[in-house]
Amino acid sequence: MVNAKQAIRGMVRNSLTVFLAFAYRQFHRSRPTRVAEHLRVPKRILLLNDAHIGDIVISTSILPILRSAYPESQIGFVAGSWSNMVLKDHPDVDFVHCIDHWVLNRSGQNLFRRIRQYQKTLKVAMHEIRETRYDIAISIYTWSYPDLMEIAWCAGIPIRLGFRRSLFAYLATAVTDVPKSHFQVQSAIVAEVLRPLSLDSRHLRKRKATLSDSTDKAIWEVCALLDVERIKDVTYSIVHMGSGALKRELPLTFWREVAEDLSNSHTLVFTGKGEREAANTSRVINGLDRCINACDKLSWDGFVAAVRFAEVLYGVESMAGHVAAAVGTRCVVAYTGMAGVVRWRPESDLCTVFTNHLPCSPCLMVNGCKDMTCLRGISPHDFVELSELQHPQARKRATVI
Numbered sequence: 001m002v003n004a005k006q007a008i009r010g011m012v013r014n015s016l017t018v019f020l021a022f023a024y025r026q027f028h029r030s031r032p033t034r035v036a037e038h039l040r041v042p043k044r045i046l047l048l049n050d051a052h053i054g055d056i057v058i059s060t061s062i063l064p065i066l067r068s069a070y071p072e073s074q075i076g077f078v079a080g081s082w083s084n085m086v087l088k089d090h091p092d093v094d095f096v097h098c099i100d101h102w103v104l105n106r107s108g109q110n111l112f113r114r115i116r117q118y119q120k121t122l123k124v125a126m127h128e129i130r131e132t133r134y135d136i137a138i139s140i141y142t143w144s145y146p147d148l149m150e151i152a153w154c155a156g157i158p159i160r161l162g163f164r165r166s167l168f169a170y171l172a173t174a175v176t177d178v179p180k181s182h183f184q185v186q187s188a189i190v191a192e193v194l195r196p197l198s199l200d201s202r203h204l205r206k207r208k209a210t211l212s213d214s215t216d217k218a219i220w221e222v223c224a225l226l227d228v229e230r231i232k233d234v235t236y237s238i239v240h241m242g243s244g245a246l247k248r249e250l251p252l253t254f255w256r257e258v259a260e261d262l263s264n265s266h267t268l269v270f271t272g273k274g275e276r277e278a279a280n281t282s283r284v285i286n287g288l289d290r291c292i293n294a295c296d297k298l299s300w301d302g303f304v305a306a307v308r309f310a311e312v313l314y315g316v317e318s319m320a321g322h323v324a325a326a327v328g329t330r331c332v333v334a335y336t337g338m339a340g341v342v343r344w345r346p347e348s349d350l351c352t353v354f355t356n357h358l359p360c361s362p363c364l365m366v367n368g369c370k371d372m373t374c375l376r377g378i379s380p381h382d383f384v385e386l387s388e389l390q391h392p393q394a395r396k397r398a399t400v401i
Helices: 002-027 053-069 111-132 149-154 186-197 216-226 252-262 274-285 300-308 319-327 380-390
Strands: 044-048 074-079 095-098 136-139 159-163 174-176 236-240 267-271 291-293 312-316 330-334 351-354
Touching: 044 053, 044 111, 044 149, 053 074, 053 186, 053 319, 074 111, 095 111, 111 149, 136 149, 136 186, 149 159, 159 186, 174 186, 216 267, 216 300, 236 252, 236 319, 252 274, 252 380, 267 274, 267 300, 274 291, 300 319, 312 319, 319 330, 319 351, 330 380, 351 380
Parallel strands: 044 074, 044 136, 074 095, 136 159, 159 174, 236 267, 236 312, 267 291, 312 330, 330 351
Antiparallel strands: none
16 A cells, blocks of 8 residues: 555656646746856856755755865855855855745745745846856755756756756756665765766765854854853853754753753853744743843854854754754754654764654654654753763764664
């Protein structure tokens, strides 16, 4: 029965792939076309990924590869307004284009408004992309849709690389299969799309997520929050309780116990965004000393700086762990088995991941299950104490407990 369902899904997906590519070609016959002139040394390379912050932080891991292989090339990046701040001022990104795809828009607006926003941003970005005249477009979104391959095709970019599972795979000039292993980190999966370029292994070994250096202004934000003159004058840890999916979050009682334990010897900065996370933080730290509610009090650059200079980041399955990995800060996080712990964990030797190993993991259920046994039962005491044992002196070895 399972094999039959998989076969049917495969037939439907293949049919949609052919139909959508055909329809898109018919509606965009007037698109500009160019012959690839710089296959070996492209002048400009465009990366496309409209996903959210954590995904974009992971995606930056291929920037060192491309910069090593093509040091003279300019690199552009298409991302949503919800994540393009990760790329602005990034030393390896020359151009940033914003497209707010309606499928990935979490603004809470109705469908009509989200589609209008998509059309508005698409018009501006398409003009910018065509004017920039990219030689290669690389879609690094690893799911079927929206990987923005149709954008690269419509812009007339001559070389278009993507994944075979894309609904617009027929618009690509070369496609790669997404590895099926559950024991491969996401950044390695993303890097698979570069296979058609036949890059030397010395370039591929440079794969690592990177973020821009913290500016004096960003560091000043953190100092003002902590009421110190210099960032070196204080020692603190970050607690980031929120996630893009509520099923990935731990109960507030869990974080209350963690805060009670850590605040005896640590200054704790609770980061987050929005009224819900701010209210949750207030409930968790109520009556506790040395705890700061920093929800909505830091810009993106300020948040990155806060993580960069923190001793430890404690959190769940969210972008915060990936930011910590990118800037070299030790992190302790709790993960569900929904999407696969090994695939989506922060890729860092200074990361400890807590989870309950179950036969059903990864379940690949978008909304998880009723019991969420993969996450429940993690002890707050173990979360703090065992992580310290794993890294008594920030020992460089990644761990999954």
